[in-house]
Structures are given as C-alpha cells and as structure tokens.
Amino acid sequence: MSTDSAAPPSDERPPDTMALAYEHVREAILRGKLKPGAWISQVKLAADVKVSRTPLREALRRLQTEGLVQLDFNRRVRVSPLSIPDLETLYSMRLATEPLAVMLSVPQLTVEEIGSLEAALAATNGAAAKGDEEGATEHHRTFHFQLFSHTENRLRAQVESMWDHSVRYLRIYHNAPSYRLALIAMGRTGHEEIFQAAQARDARRTSRLVAEHLARTALTVLASVAGAHDPKMIRESLRFVLESAD
Missing domain, CATH: 1.20.120.530 (GntR ligand-binding domain-like)
Structure with missing residues (x-):
C-alpha cells in the first residue's frame, strides 16, 4: 500500500492549551476585564477562552496559587477581590x-x-x-x-x-x-x-x-x-x- 500521500512529519508542536488559557485569563484579571470578586462558571469561561475544561482547570489551579482566583466546590471561579x-x-x-x-x-x-x-x-x-x-x-x-x-x-x-x-x-x-x-x-x-x-x-x-x-x-x-x-x-x-x- 502506497504511503506517498501521508502527511510529512512536522516539527511544529500542538499549542499548549493550558498555557494559552492561563495567559488569557491572567491578562483579563490583571487588566480588570474580569472584575474583582466576580463569580464565573468554568463552563462559560472555557467557552470564552475556547479551550476544554481540563486545560482550563489546570490554568485555574495555577492562577489560584498566584492568588488571582478562588475556586469553590461547585467548580465556580471567583476573581480574587481587592482590599x-x-x-x-x-x-x-x-x-x-x-x-x-x-x-x-x-x-x-x-x-x-x-x-x-x-x-x-x-x-x-x-x-x-x-x-x-x-x-x-x-x-x-x-x-x-x-x-x-x-x-x-x-x-x-x-x-x-x-x-x-x-x-x-x-x-x-x-x-x-x-x-x-x-x-x-x-x-x-x-x-x-x-x-x-x-x-x-x-x-x-x-x-x-x-x-x-x-x-x-x-x-x-x-x-x-x-x-x-x-x-x-x-x-x-x-x-x-x-x-x-x-
């Protein structure tokens, strides 16, 4: 069977969706587009960022360690308030x-x-x-x-x-x-x-x-x-x- 039509190997790596989600949400918080104290559903956030829930959760955990978001047991996201x-x-x-x-x-x-x-x-x-x-x-x-x-x-x-x-x-x-x-x-x-x-x-x-x-x-x-x-x-x-x- 001929393999001439097979796609050549590529050196390009698929995008790191966790990193993309992290940067997108972090920038939105730092610039005030996501307001301090606001609650946001992870479903809506995943749709807005255009990533699946798994990389988004990983990104949110990273943002949580930075003190930028708070997560509750219902998987809602709260933008950390200011004080x-x-x-x-x-x-x-x-x-x-x-x-x-x-x-x-x-x-x-x-x-x-x-x-x-x-x-x-x-x-x-x-x-x-x-x-x-x-x-x-x-x-x-x-x-x-x-x-x-x-x-x-x-x-x-x-x-x-x-x-x-x-x-x-x-x-x-x-x-x-x-x-x-x-x-x-x-x-x-x-x-x-x-x-x-x-x-x-x-x-x-x-x-x-x-x-x-x-x-x-x-x-x-x-x-x-x-x-x-x-x-x-x-x-x-x-x-x-x-x-x-x-």
Whole structure:
C-alpha cells in the first residue's frame, strides 16, 4: 500500500492549551476585564477562552496559587477581590524581595544590558511625555525587570508576579490613565538615580534606591485610595530593608 500521500512529519508542536488559557485569563484579571470578586462558571469561561475544561482547570489551579482566583466546590471561579490590607501586604512583600533581587543581579549586568536599561528609561520618559500610558507602563516594567534579570528563576518569577499584581491594583483603583502616568512621572528622578547606581555596578546603593522608590509609590497609592489607613507595614518593611543594607 502506497504511503506517498501521508502527511510529512512536522516539527511544529500542538499549542499548549493550558498555557494559552492561563495567559488569557491572567491578562483579563490583571487588566480588570474580569472584575474583582466576580463569580464565573468554568463552563462559560472555557467557552470564552475556547479551550476544554481540563486545560482550563489546570490554568485555574495555577492562577489560584498566584492568588488571582478562588475556586469553590461547585467548580465556580471567583476573581480574587481587592482590599487595602492586601495591597499594603503586596507592596511590603515587594519591599522585602525586589531590593534583594536587584542587589544580587546588578553586579552581573553586562554593558549591553546597561544600554538596554538606559534605553528603557528614555523610552519610559518619552512615552510619559506623549501621554502614552500603555507605552510608558510597558517601558517602565522593562526598566525594572532588567535590574533583577540575573536573579535565580524562582525569586525573579515571584518579583515579576508581584509587580503585575501591583499594576492590577492601580488599573482598578485608578481607572484614569492620567493617574498612572503621573505616578511614573513622579518617579523620574528616582529612576535616574537608580540607573546611575546600576551603571556604576553599585549593588547596595541600587538596592536601597529601589526600596525607597517602592516605598514612595506604595505610600502615594495607599494615601490616594485610603487616606485614613495607617501604612505601618510599609514603614516597617522599608526600615527593615534599609537597616539590612547598611
């Protein structure tokens, strides 16, 4: 029997439907398309994402470990709600980990990576000046992620995840892009100082500046959404980090 008509073997792998579902749902949550506290049936979600239930369940379990969804016994999905205590805890955790990741990574940055850092900073400022909030946010993210790019995978992934969760809070608590642009513009001097310290491969100074930058952002955001809240955890986290860096 002839096999001439058989399809040639392909090097292309079938798409990873679990990963596709994970990215789709995660992006919808982080951007606020799936509202905090909303209950969604897995059947509807599978239809919306266009995947079967099995890869969707795997994706949801992964999102559950990130704290983005909650699952109940009836197989419903609840988008994790937002709260001021959770926001403060999130920034405090970033204060405890991101400066460490930066301190470990900065001495390993190559000349090319320092160039990329400078380019990301210039692109951030340029996009902010044009009122391009999406562009400024993406370049701002690139700038900070480059600072801890040489960190061990587990720590780097944790820091990146917390960064994205912080942006989710900003997008939902401050729906107007102008506020997020103002927040980026407010940090311009701090970013310049962080870049100069990283360029000099001064790991401790870069780490300290990143901690102070994070604390200023956290205190500004918390004051804007809950002025009566006492951000004691942020102050204690910053004190702990700065004392450890001395």
